[in-house]
Amino acid sequence: MDEAQVFSRTDSLASHYRSIGYLLIAGLLIFYLIFFLIMWHRVRLLSNKLKSPITGIATMLQDIGVGNWRPLRPDTQIIELERIIDDVQVMGERLESSLALLEQANQEAQEASRAKSQFISSMSHELRTPLNAIQGFAQLLQMNSTPAQRGGEQDYLEEILLASRHLNQLVGDILDWSSIQSERPRLDLHKVDAVALMQACAELVAPEIQTHGLTLELCLPPGPLWVRAEPRRLRQVLLNLLSNAIKYTPRGSVSLRCAQENGWVRMTVLDTGIGIADALQPMLFEPFQRLGQENTAIPGTGIGLSLCKEYASLMQGRMGFHSEAHAGSRFWIELPAWAPATDENPRAPISRATRVYHGERNAERRQLVVNALPGAALEQFDNGRHLLDALERQPADVLLLSAELEGLDGQELLREIHRRPQLAGMPVILFCPPDQAEALVGLGASALLALPVDPLELNRLVQELVREELTDVI
Ligand code: ADP
Numbered sequence: 001m002d003e004a005q006v007f008s009r010t011d012s013l014a015s016h017y018r019s020i021g022y023l024l025i026a027g028l029l030i031f032y033l034i035f036f037l038i039m040w041h042r043v044r045l046l047s048n049k050l051k052s053p054i055t056g057i058a059t060m061l062q063d064i065g066v067g068n069w070r071p072l073r074p075d076t077q078i079i080e081l082e083r084i085i086d087d088v089q090v091m092g093e094r095l096e097s098s099l100a101l102l103e104q105a106n107q108e109a110q111e112a113s114r115a116k117s118q119f120i121s122s123m124s125h126e127l128r129t130p131l132n133a134i135q136g137f138a139q140l141l142q143m144n145s146t147p148a149q150r151g152g153e154q155d156y157l158e159e160i161l162l163a164s165r166h167l168n169q170l171v172g173d174i175l176d177w178s179s180i181q182s183e184r185p186r187l188d189l190h191k192v193d194a195v196a197l198m199q200a201c202a203e204l205v206a207p208e209i210q211t212h213g214l215t216l217e218l219c220l221p222p223g224p225l226w227v228r229a230e231p232r233r234l235r236q237v238l239l240n241l242l243s244n245a246i247k248y249t250p251r252g253s254v255s256l257r258c259a260q261e262n263g264w265v266r267m268t269v270l271d272t273g274i275g276i277a278d279a280l281q282p283m284l285f286e287p288f289q290r291l292g293q294e295n296t297a298i299p300g301t302g303i304g305l306s307l308c309k310e311y312a313s314l315m316q317g318r319m320g321f322h323s324e325a326h327a328g329s330r331f332w333i334e335l336p337a338w339a340p341a342t343d344e345n346p347r348a349p350i351s352r353a354t355r356v357y358h359g360e361r362n363a364e365r366r367q368l369v370v371n372a373l374p375g376a377a378l379e380q381f382d383n384g385r386h387l388l389d390a391l392e393r394q395p396a397d398v399l400l401l402s403a404e405l406e407g408l409d410g411q412e413l414l415r416e417i418h419r420r421p422q423l424a425g426m427p428v429i430l431f432c433p434p435d436q437a438e439a440l441v442g443l444g445a446s447a448l449l450a451l452p453v454d455p456l457e458l459n460r461l462v463q464e465l466v467r468e469e470l471t472d473v474i
Contacts, residue, residue, distance in 0.1 A: 053081045060088050066415040067443075069096035117178040124175045131171065135164040166299050173303045177287060180310045187314045191338045192231050193224040194265050198256050201238045205246065209254060212246055217255040225258055226338035227265045229315050234335070237308040237319075241269040241331045244305070247298050248329070249273030260337055264317075268332040276323040284321065285309045308333065316464065339463075354466055355379075357396040359387045359405050359413065365431070365453060369400060372455035373462060384408030388416055391423055398462050399428045401445070403436070414443045427465035429458070 056074020063071035069092045073085055138160040145154060179185065202218055209216045227234075245254040252272030259266055276284065280291040290302040305319075312319045312333050323329035356373060358380045360366050366380050379396075381387035385407035391399070399417075403410040410430065417423045430445035431453060447461055 049076075049078065050081070052076075053078065053085070057081070057084060057088060060085070060092070062419055064088070064092045064095065066418050068415070069093065069099075113181065117181050120174055120178040124171045124178070127171050128168070131164055131168055135161065135168065138164065170301045173301050173307060176307055177303055177310075180307070180314075185314070187230040187233060187311075189228045189230060189315060191226050192229040192234060194227045194229075194234075194267055194335070195220050195223070195225050195258050197231065197235060198238060198258055198267055201235060201242055202256055204239065205242045208243075208246055212249070213251065214246065214249055215253040217253055219255060219257045221258060225260050225265045227335040228338050229317075229335050230311075233311045233315065234333075237311050237333050238267060238269070240304040240308050241333070244331070245269050245271035245273065245329070247300065248293075252328070263337050264334045265337050266332050266334045268330055270328065270330045272328040275325045275327050275329055277325040281321075281323065285319070354462070355394070355397045356400065356462065357381065357387060357390060357398075358400040359384060359410065360400070360402045360431075361404055361406065362402065365402065368453055368455060369458065372453070372458045376462070382406055384410070384413045388413060391417065391426075392420070395423050395426050397427070398465050399426055400431065400458075401428055402431045403433075411443060414445065418444055429461060429465070 053074045053076035056072075056076075060071040060074070070089075071092060073089065076082055076085065138157055142154070142157045142161065145157070198220055199218070202216060206216060242254065242256075249271040250273065254272075255268075255270040257266075257268040257270065259268075276291060283289045283291060285306050287306040288302045290300055293300060294302070309319050312335070315335055317333055317335035319331070319333050321329060321331045354376045356376045356378045358366065358369050358378060359382075360369070360380060361382045369380070370378060379390065381390065382405065384405040387405070388408060401410045401413065405413065408416065414428065414430070417426070417428070427446040428444075429447045429449050430443065431451055432448050434450045446465060449458060449461065
Protein backbone atom coordinates (compact mmCIF):
# COMPACT_ATOMS: atom_id res chain seq x y z
CA MET A 1 0.00 0.00 0.00
CA ASP A 2 1.47 3.29 -1.05
CA GLU A 3 1.49 6.46 0.97
CA ALA A 4 -1.44 8.02 -0.91
CA GLN A 5 -3.69 5.10 -0.20
CA VAL A 6 -2.81 5.22 3.52
CA PHE A 7 -3.75 8.95 3.67
CA SER A 8 -7.00 8.38 1.80
CA ARG A 9 -7.98 5.51 4.18
CA THR A 10 -7.07 7.69 7.19
CA ASP A 11 -9.14 10.62 5.78
CA SER A 12 -12.17 8.46 5.15
CA LEU A 13 -11.89 6.97 8.66
CA ALA A 14 -11.59 10.49 10.17
CA SER A 15 -14.65 11.75 8.28
CA HIS A 16 -16.55 8.60 9.35
CA TYR A 17 -15.77 9.23 13.04
CA ARG A 18 -16.55 12.96 12.65
CA SER A 19 -20.01 12.05 11.33
CA ILE A 20 -20.48 9.69 14.29
CA GLY A 21 -19.39 12.57 16.63
CA TYR A 22 -21.91 14.97 15.01
CA LEU A 23 -24.62 12.36 15.34
CA LEU A 24 -23.78 11.90 19.04
CA ILE A 25 -23.89 15.69 19.69
CA ALA A 26 -27.20 15.99 17.79
CA GLY A 27 -28.59 13.06 19.79
CA LEU A 28 -27.45 14.66 23.04
CA LEU A 29 -29.03 17.99 22.09
CA ILE A 30 -32.31 16.32 21.17
CA PHE A 31 -32.21 14.37 24.46
CA TYR A 32 -31.74 17.53 26.53
CA LEU A 33 -34.40 19.38 24.56
CA ILE A 34 -36.94 16.63 25.18
CA PHE A 35 -35.80 16.37 28.81
CA PHE A 36 -36.27 20.10 29.43
CA LEU A 37 -39.62 20.10 27.61
CA ILE A 38 -40.87 17.30 29.81
CA MET A 39 -39.54 19.06 32.93
CA TRP A 40 -41.20 22.37 31.92
CA HIS A 41 -44.49 20.59 31.30
CA ARG A 42 -44.33 18.84 34.70
CA VAL A 43 -43.44 22.09 36.49
CA ARG A 44 -46.42 23.77 34.86
CA LEU A 45 -48.69 20.94 35.89
CA LEU A 46 -47.34 21.10 39.46
CA SER A 47 -47.65 24.88 39.72
CA ASN A 48 -51.24 24.65 38.44
CA LYS A 49 -51.91 21.98 41.04
CA LEU A 50 -50.42 24.23 43.77
CA LYS A 51 -51.94 27.51 42.65
CA SER A 52 -55.59 26.76 43.26
CA PRO A 53 -55.21 25.24 46.78
CA ILE A 54 -52.80 28.01 47.86
CA THR A 55 -55.27 30.66 46.64
CA GLY A 56 -57.96 28.69 48.48
CA ILE A 57 -55.89 28.74 51.70
CA ALA A 58 -55.36 32.51 51.35
CA THR A 59 -59.13 32.99 50.88
CA MET A 60 -59.78 30.76 53.92
CA LEU A 61 -57.47 32.98 56.01
CA GLN A 62 -59.11 36.15 54.70
CA ASP A 63 -62.56 34.75 55.52
CA ILE A 64 -61.44 33.87 59.04
CA GLY A 65 -59.99 37.40 59.33
CA VAL A 66 -63.44 38.92 58.72
CA GLY A 67 -65.24 36.58 61.08
CA ASN A 68 -66.34 33.70 58.82
CA TRP A 69 -64.95 31.00 61.11
CA ARG A 70 -65.85 28.01 58.91
CA PRO A 71 -64.68 28.91 55.41
CA LEU A 72 -64.94 26.54 52.41
CA ARG A 73 -62.05 24.05 52.03
CA PRO A 74 -60.21 24.09 48.70
CA ASP A 75 -59.60 20.69 46.98
CA THR A 76 -56.07 19.34 46.74
CA GLN A 77 -54.27 16.02 46.30
CA ILE A 78 -51.04 17.28 47.86
CA ILE A 79 -50.78 15.82 51.34
CA GLU A 80 -48.74 18.71 52.81
CA LEU A 81 -51.30 21.27 51.60
CA GLU A 82 -54.11 19.08 52.88
CA ARG A 83 -52.48 19.28 56.33
CA ILE A 84 -52.15 23.07 56.14
CA ILE A 85 -55.85 23.33 55.19
CA ASP A 86 -56.73 21.09 58.16
CA ASP A 87 -54.69 23.38 60.45
CA VAL A 88 -56.38 26.52 59.09
CA GLN A 89 -59.77 24.92 59.60
CA VAL A 90 -58.91 23.97 63.18
CA MET A 91 -57.59 27.50 63.78
CA GLY A 92 -60.93 28.97 62.56
CA GLU A 93 -62.91 26.63 64.81
CA ARG A 94 -60.71 27.45 67.81
CA LEU A 95 -61.08 31.17 67.15
CA GLU A 96 -64.83 30.70 66.93
CA SER A 97 -65.00 28.92 70.27
CA SER A 98 -62.60 31.45 71.89
CA LEU A 99 -64.81 34.25 70.60
CA ALA A 100 -67.89 32.56 72.02
CA LEU A 101 -66.10 32.23 75.37
CA LEU A 102 -64.96 35.82 75.15
CA GLU A 103 -68.49 37.02 74.39
CA GLN A 104 -69.82 35.01 77.30
CA ALA A 105 -67.15 36.42 79.63
CA ASN A 106 -67.89 39.89 78.32
CA GLN A 107 -71.60 39.44 78.94
CA GLU A 108 -70.92 38.19 82.46
CA ALA A 109 -68.60 41.12 83.11
CA GLN A 110 -71.24 43.54 81.80
CA GLU A 111 -73.89 41.98 83.99
CA ALA A 112 -71.57 42.13 87.02
CA SER A 113 -70.79 45.75 86.24
CA ARG A 114 -74.51 46.54 85.88
CA ALA A 115 -75.22 44.85 89.20
CA LYS A 116 -72.36 46.80 90.81
CA SER A 117 -73.63 50.10 89.39
CA GLN A 118 -77.15 49.28 90.56
CA PHE A 119 -75.86 48.44 94.03
CA ILE A 120 -73.80 51.63 94.21
CA SER A 121 -76.70 53.69 92.97
CA SER A 122 -79.23 52.25 95.46
CA MET A 123 -76.72 52.48 98.31
CA SER A 124 -76.03 56.10 97.44
CA HIS A 125 -79.74 56.89 97.40
CA GLU A 126 -80.12 55.19 100.78
CA LEU A 127 -77.22 57.22 102.17
CA ARG A 128 -78.54 60.50 100.85
CA THR A 129 -81.71 60.60 102.94
CA PRO A 130 -80.05 60.28 106.39
CA LEU A 131 -77.21 62.53 105.23
CA ASN A 132 -79.62 65.27 104.21
CA ALA A 133 -81.34 64.90 107.58
CA ILE A 134 -78.00 65.23 109.45
CA GLN A 135 -77.05 68.27 107.37
CA GLY A 136 -80.49 69.86 107.75
CA PHE A 137 -80.67 69.39 111.53
CA ALA A 138 -77.10 70.63 111.98
CA GLN A 139 -78.02 73.78 110.01
CA LEU A 140 -81.14 74.18 112.13
CA LEU A 141 -79.15 73.85 115.36
CA GLN A 142 -76.62 76.34 114.06
CA MET A 143 -79.35 78.86 113.22
CA ASN A 144 -81.08 78.41 116.58
CA SER A 145 -77.97 78.62 118.71
CA THR A 146 -77.82 81.73 120.89
CA PRO A 147 -74.63 83.82 121.21
CA ALA A 148 -74.25 82.41 124.74
CA GLN A 149 -74.14 78.85 123.42
CA ARG A 150 -71.58 79.71 120.76
CA GLY A 151 -68.09 78.37 121.38
CA GLY A 152 -67.39 74.67 121.71
CA GLU A 153 -70.80 73.49 120.43
CA GLN A 154 -70.62 75.82 117.48
CA ASP A 155 -67.30 74.27 116.47
CA TYR A 156 -68.83 70.79 116.68
CA LEU A 157 -71.72 71.92 114.50
CA GLU A 158 -69.29 73.38 111.95
CA GLU A 159 -67.48 70.03 111.87
CA ILE A 160 -70.73 68.11 111.39
CA LEU A 161 -71.78 70.43 108.57
CA LEU A 162 -68.40 70.22 106.87
CA ALA A 163 -68.31 66.43 107.06
CA SER A 164 -71.89 66.02 105.86
CA ARG A 165 -71.33 68.43 102.94
CA HIS A 166 -68.27 66.43 101.98
CA LEU A 167 -70.18 63.15 102.23
CA ASN A 168 -73.04 64.60 100.20
CA GLN A 169 -70.60 65.66 97.50
CA LEU A 170 -69.06 62.18 97.52
CA VAL A 171 -72.45 60.48 97.24
CA GLY A 172 -73.45 62.88 94.44
CA ASP A 173 -70.28 62.13 92.49
CA ILE A 174 -70.71 58.38 92.93
CA LEU A 175 -74.32 58.61 91.76
CA ASP A 176 -73.27 60.56 88.65
CA TRP A 177 -70.51 58.09 87.98
CA SER A 178 -72.69 55.00 88.33
CA SER A 179 -75.44 56.50 86.16
CA ILE A 180 -72.91 57.20 83.37
CA GLN A 181 -71.50 53.70 83.66
CA SER A 182 -74.86 51.95 83.54
CA GLU A 183 -76.73 53.88 80.87
CA ARG A 184 -74.39 56.32 79.05
CA PRO A 185 -76.91 59.17 78.93
CA ARG A 186 -77.39 61.09 75.72
CA LEU A 187 -76.64 64.73 76.30
CA ASP A 188 -78.72 67.37 74.59
CA LEU A 189 -76.16 69.59 72.88
CA HIS A 190 -76.87 73.28 72.43
CA LYS A 191 -75.12 76.38 71.20
CA VAL A 192 -73.24 77.67 74.24
CA ASP A 193 -70.97 80.70 74.64
CA ALA A 194 -67.85 79.20 76.22
CA VAL A 195 -66.47 82.62 77.19
CA ALA A 196 -69.61 83.69 79.05
CA LEU A 197 -69.80 80.33 80.82
CA MET A 198 -66.17 80.62 81.93
CA GLN A 199 -66.84 84.13 83.23
CA ALA A 200 -69.87 82.90 85.17
CA CYS A 201 -67.82 80.04 86.68
CA ALA A 202 -65.05 82.48 87.62
CA GLU A 203 -67.60 84.67 89.46
CA LEU A 204 -68.88 81.61 91.32
CA VAL A 205 -65.45 80.61 92.60
CA ALA A 206 -64.16 84.14 93.22
CA PRO A 207 -65.03 84.10 97.00
CA GLU A 208 -63.27 80.74 97.43
CA ILE A 209 -60.23 82.04 95.58
CA GLN A 210 -60.15 84.98 97.95
CA THR A 211 -60.50 82.76 101.03
CA HIS A 212 -57.49 80.75 99.87
CA GLY A 213 -55.45 83.93 99.33
CA LEU A 214 -55.04 83.23 95.59
CA THR A 215 -55.42 85.57 92.64
CA LEU A 216 -57.74 84.92 89.72
CA GLU A 217 -56.61 85.89 86.21
CA LEU A 218 -59.04 85.92 83.29
CA CYS A 219 -57.42 85.80 79.84
CA LEU A 220 -60.64 85.51 77.85
CA PRO A 221 -61.41 86.92 74.40
CA PRO A 222 -63.72 89.96 74.31
CA GLY A 223 -66.41 88.31 72.16
CA PRO A 224 -68.27 85.00 72.43
CA LEU A 225 -66.85 81.62 71.31
CA TRP A 226 -69.69 79.23 70.52
CA VAL A 227 -69.46 75.53 71.22
CA ARG A 228 -71.78 72.51 71.01
CA ALA A 229 -72.32 71.55 74.62
CA GLU A 230 -74.72 70.71 77.39
CA PRO A 231 -74.41 73.90 79.50
CA ARG A 232 -75.04 72.18 82.85
CA ARG A 233 -72.41 69.50 82.24
CA LEU A 234 -69.88 71.93 80.80
CA ARG A 235 -70.32 74.15 83.85
CA GLN A 236 -69.82 71.09 86.06
CA VAL A 237 -66.55 70.25 84.23
CA LEU A 238 -65.24 73.81 84.48
CA LEU A 239 -66.18 74.13 88.15
CA ASN A 240 -64.46 70.85 88.87
CA LEU A 241 -61.26 72.00 87.15
CA LEU A 242 -61.44 75.31 89.01
CA SER A 243 -62.11 73.64 92.34
CA ASN A 244 -59.09 71.34 91.80
CA ALA A 245 -56.93 74.31 90.84
CA ILE A 246 -57.92 76.06 94.08
CA LYS A 247 -57.54 72.95 96.25
CA TYR A 248 -54.11 72.02 94.95
CA THR A 249 -52.63 75.53 94.83
CA PRO A 250 -51.35 76.64 98.24
CA ARG A 251 -50.23 80.01 96.91
CA GLY A 252 -50.11 81.88 93.61
CA SER A 253 -52.78 82.17 90.97
CA VAL A 254 -55.49 80.44 89.02
CA SER A 255 -56.08 81.54 85.40
CA LEU A 256 -58.75 80.93 82.82
CA ARG A 257 -58.16 80.91 79.06
CA CYS A 258 -60.36 80.27 76.07
CA ALA A 259 -59.36 80.07 72.41
CA GLN A 260 -60.61 78.62 69.12
CA GLU A 261 -58.44 76.66 66.72
CA ASN A 262 -59.16 74.26 63.83
CA GLY A 263 -62.85 74.00 64.61
CA TRP A 264 -62.31 73.31 68.31
CA VAL A 265 -62.74 75.62 71.29
CA ARG A 266 -60.26 74.97 74.10
CA MET A 267 -61.14 76.06 77.64
CA THR A 268 -58.12 75.98 79.93
CA VAL A 269 -57.71 76.27 83.70
CA LEU A 270 -54.13 76.96 84.83
CA ASP A 271 -52.69 77.02 88.31
CA THR A 272 -49.35 77.56 89.96
CA GLY A 273 -49.95 74.77 92.47
CA ILE A 274 -48.33 71.55 93.59
CA GLY A 275 -48.48 69.95 90.13
CA ILE A 276 -48.47 66.21 89.46
CA ALA A 277 -45.37 64.02 89.33
CA ASP A 278 -44.68 62.36 85.94
CA ALA A 279 -44.99 58.87 87.41
CA LEU A 280 -48.53 59.55 88.68
CA GLN A 281 -49.85 61.21 85.54
CA PRO A 282 -50.96 58.01 83.70
CA MET A 283 -53.52 57.33 86.48
CA LEU A 284 -54.93 60.82 86.43
CA PHE A 285 -58.31 60.21 84.81
CA GLU A 286 -58.88 56.85 86.53
CA PRO A 287 -61.85 56.87 88.92
CA PHE A 288 -61.11 56.96 92.65
CA GLN A 289 -57.42 57.76 92.14
CA ARG A 290 -56.24 60.58 94.38
CA LEU A 291 -52.57 60.25 93.45
CA GLY A 292 -51.19 60.45 96.96
CA GLN A 293 -53.67 63.06 98.25
CA GLU A 294 -55.78 60.50 100.10
CA ASN A 295 -53.91 61.00 103.37
CA THR A 296 -53.81 64.78 103.22
CA ALA A 297 -56.23 67.33 104.63
CA ILE A 298 -57.33 68.33 101.12
CA PRO A 299 -60.87 66.99 100.69
CA GLY A 300 -61.70 64.99 97.56
CA THR A 301 -63.17 61.80 96.19
CA GLY A 302 -60.84 61.08 93.27
CA ILE A 303 -63.78 60.86 90.92
CA GLY A 304 -64.12 64.42 89.63
CA LEU A 305 -61.66 64.21 86.74
CA SER A 306 -62.94 60.87 85.48
CA LEU A 307 -66.46 62.32 85.48
CA CYS A 308 -65.18 65.38 83.58
CA LYS A 309 -63.61 63.12 80.97
CA GLU A 310 -66.84 61.14 80.54
CA TYR A 311 -68.84 64.33 80.12
CA ALA A 312 -66.33 65.68 77.62
CA SER A 313 -66.64 62.54 75.53
CA LEU A 314 -70.46 62.58 75.77
CA MET A 315 -70.31 66.12 74.35
CA GLN A 316 -68.01 64.80 71.54
CA GLY A 317 -65.11 66.63 73.08
CA ARG A 318 -61.85 65.68 74.73
CA MET A 319 -59.76 66.58 77.74
CA GLY A 320 -56.06 67.01 78.26
CA PHE A 321 -53.54 68.37 80.72
CA HIS A 322 -49.94 69.34 81.27
CA SER A 323 -48.44 69.31 84.73
CA GLU A 324 -45.09 69.48 86.44
CA ALA A 325 -44.50 68.60 90.07
CA HIS A 326 -44.17 71.78 92.20
CA ALA A 327 -44.63 73.98 89.12
CA GLY A 328 -48.38 73.94 88.51
CA SER A 329 -50.88 72.35 86.16
CA ARG A 330 -52.87 73.19 83.07
CA PHE A 331 -56.13 71.28 82.42
CA TRP A 332 -58.30 71.84 79.37
CA ILE A 333 -61.48 70.66 77.77
CA GLU A 334 -61.93 70.97 74.00
CA LEU A 335 -65.35 70.96 72.36
CA PRO A 336 -66.35 71.25 68.70
CA ALA A 337 -66.98 74.85 67.74
CA TRP A 338 -70.57 75.55 66.78
CA ALA A 339 -70.73 75.64 62.95
CA PRO A 340 -72.40 78.92 61.92
CA ALA A 341 -74.56 77.20 59.30
CA THR A 342 -76.26 75.05 61.95
CA ASP A 343 -77.80 78.21 63.38
CA GLU A 344 -80.43 78.67 60.74
CA ASN A 345 -80.74 75.15 59.46
CA PRO A 346 -80.49 72.25 61.85
CA ARG A 347 -79.66 69.99 58.89
CA ALA A 348 -76.35 71.63 58.11
CA PRO A 349 -75.32 71.56 54.45
CA ILE A 350 -72.67 68.95 53.83
CA SER A 351 -69.61 70.15 51.99
CA ARG A 352 -70.02 69.68 48.21
CA ALA A 353 -66.74 67.81 48.11
CA THR A 354 -68.13 65.11 50.43
CA ARG A 355 -68.75 61.95 48.41
CA VAL A 356 -71.45 59.88 50.09
CA TYR A 357 -72.49 56.45 48.75
CA HIS A 358 -75.75 55.02 49.98
CA GLY A 359 -76.67 51.34 49.56
CA GLU A 360 -80.44 51.08 49.96
CA ARG A 361 -83.45 49.33 48.40
CA ASN A 362 -86.14 51.11 50.36
CA ALA A 363 -87.41 54.10 48.32
CA GLU A 364 -88.59 56.10 51.35
CA ARG A 365 -85.25 55.80 53.09
CA ARG A 366 -83.47 56.81 49.91
CA GLN A 367 -85.52 60.01 49.83
CA LEU A 368 -84.95 60.59 53.56
CA VAL A 369 -81.18 60.40 53.07
CA VAL A 370 -81.37 62.85 50.14
CA ASN A 371 -83.21 65.31 52.41
CA ALA A 372 -80.92 64.70 55.38
CA LEU A 373 -77.70 65.46 53.53
CA PRO A 374 -78.30 68.61 51.49
CA GLY A 375 -75.35 69.52 49.29
CA ALA A 376 -73.46 66.23 49.53
CA ALA A 377 -72.28 64.47 46.36
CA LEU A 378 -74.67 61.57 47.02
CA GLU A 379 -74.87 58.39 44.90
CA GLN A 380 -77.45 55.74 45.72
CA PHE A 381 -77.33 52.02 44.85
CA ASP A 382 -79.83 49.24 45.34
CA ASN A 383 -77.35 46.54 44.32
CA GLY A 384 -74.43 45.69 46.60
CA ARG A 385 -72.21 44.51 43.74
CA HIS A 386 -72.65 47.76 41.83
CA LEU A 387 -71.87 49.65 45.01
CA LEU A 388 -68.68 47.63 45.51
CA ASP A 389 -67.65 48.31 41.88
CA ALA A 390 -68.19 52.05 42.44
CA LEU A 391 -66.12 51.94 45.64
CA GLU A 392 -63.31 50.16 43.83
CA ARG A 393 -63.33 52.86 41.17
CA GLN A 394 -63.40 55.63 43.76
CA PRO A 395 -63.76 55.24 47.56
CA ALA A 396 -66.44 57.34 49.28
CA ASP A 397 -65.86 59.85 52.11
CA VAL A 398 -68.74 58.20 53.94
CA LEU A 399 -70.67 55.03 53.10
CA LEU A 400 -74.25 54.56 54.32
CA LEU A 401 -75.39 50.97 54.25
CA SER A 402 -78.62 49.06 54.73
CA ALA A 403 -78.47 45.37 55.59
CA GLU A 404 -80.82 44.45 52.73
CA LEU A 405 -79.40 44.93 49.26
CA GLU A 406 -79.63 43.11 45.95
CA GLY A 407 -76.58 41.12 44.82
CA LEU A 408 -74.43 41.43 47.93
CA ASP A 409 -76.22 42.18 51.19
CA GLY A 410 -74.93 44.81 53.64
CA GLN A 411 -72.98 42.37 55.83
CA GLU A 412 -71.29 40.64 52.88
CA LEU A 413 -70.46 43.99 51.40
CA LEU A 414 -68.83 45.10 54.66
CA ARG A 415 -66.73 41.93 54.65
CA GLU A 416 -65.67 42.59 51.05
CA ILE A 417 -64.75 46.17 51.98
CA HIS A 418 -62.55 44.98 54.85
CA ARG A 419 -60.72 42.68 52.43
CA ARG A 420 -59.64 45.64 50.30
CA PRO A 421 -56.77 47.66 51.75
CA GLN A 422 -57.62 50.68 49.56
CA LEU A 423 -61.00 50.92 51.34
CA ALA A 424 -59.60 50.52 54.85
CA GLY A 425 -60.45 53.46 57.09
CA MET A 426 -63.47 54.55 55.02
CA PRO A 427 -66.20 55.57 57.51
CA VAL A 428 -69.27 53.33 57.24
CA ILE A 429 -72.64 54.04 58.88
CA LEU A 430 -74.76 50.91 59.06
CA PHE A 431 -78.55 51.31 59.33
CA CYS A 432 -79.86 48.59 61.58
CA PRO A 433 -83.18 47.50 63.04
CA PRO A 434 -82.90 48.04 66.84
CA ASP A 435 -83.21 44.29 67.58
CA GLN A 436 -80.23 43.46 65.31
CA ALA A 437 -77.80 46.02 66.70
CA GLU A 438 -75.89 43.51 68.83
CA ALA A 439 -75.41 41.09 65.93
CA LEU A 440 -74.06 43.88 63.72
CA VAL A 441 -71.64 45.36 66.23
CA GLY A 442 -68.70 43.11 65.30
CA LEU A 443 -68.85 43.88 61.57
CA GLY A 444 -66.51 46.83 61.75
CA ALA A 445 -68.85 49.71 60.83
CA SER A 446 -67.83 53.14 62.17
CA ALA A 447 -71.33 53.74 63.52
CA LEU A 448 -74.67 51.97 63.77
CA LEU A 449 -77.79 54.07 63.24
CA ALA A 450 -81.07 52.61 64.46
CA LEU A 451 -84.04 52.44 62.08
CA PRO A 452 -86.15 54.48 61.56
CA VAL A 453 -83.36 56.87 60.65
CA ASP A 454 -83.42 60.25 62.37
CA PRO A 455 -82.35 62.74 59.64
CA LEU A 456 -80.82 65.18 62.14
CA GLU A 457 -78.81 62.42 63.77
CA LEU A 458 -77.66 61.18 60.36
CA ASN A 459 -76.60 64.69 59.30
CA ARG A 460 -74.67 65.19 62.54
CA LEU A 461 -72.97 61.81 62.26
CA VAL A 462 -71.88 62.38 58.67
CA GLN A 463 -70.49 65.83 59.56
CA GLU A 464 -68.63 64.29 62.46
CA LEU A 465 -67.12 61.40 60.51
CA VAL A 466 -65.99 63.70 57.71
CA ARG A 467 -64.46 66.10 60.24
CA GLU A 468 -62.67 63.23 62.01
CA GLU A 469 -61.21 62.13 58.70
CA LEU A 470 -60.04 65.66 57.96
CA THR A 471 -58.43 66.09 61.39
CA ASP A 472 -56.75 62.69 60.97
CA VAL A 473 -55.26 63.94 57.71
CA ILE A 474 -54.09 67.16 59.37
P1 ADP B 1 -60.24 64.85 93.85
O1 ADP B 1 -61.62 64.82 94.38
O2 ADP B 1 -59.30 64.00 94.62
O3 ADP B 1 -59.72 66.22 93.62
P2 ADP B 1 -60.14 64.49 90.97
O4 ADP B 1 -60.61 63.36 90.14
O5 ADP B 1 -60.69 65.83 90.69
O6 ADP B 1 -60.38 64.06 92.45
O7 ADP B 1 -58.56 64.54 90.82
C1 ADP B 1 -57.82 63.36 90.94
C2 ADP B 1 -56.45 63.66 91.50
O8 ADP B 1 -55.68 64.39 90.56
C3 ADP B 1 -56.45 64.54 92.74
O9 ADP B 1 -56.64 63.78 93.90
C4 ADP B 1 -55.07 65.18 92.68
O10 ADP B 1 -54.09 64.31 93.20
C5 ADP B 1 -54.82 65.31 91.20
N1 ADP B 1 -55.15 66.68 90.69
C6 ADP B 1 -56.25 67.06 90.05
N2 ADP B 1 -56.19 68.35 89.71
C7 ADP B 1 -55.00 68.81 90.15
C8 ADP B 1 -54.32 70.07 90.09
N3 ADP B 1 -54.88 71.15 89.51
N4 ADP B 1 -53.08 70.16 90.64
C9 ADP B 1 -52.51 69.08 91.20
N5 ADP B 1 -53.10 67.86 91.29
C10 ADP B 1 -54.32 67.72 90.77
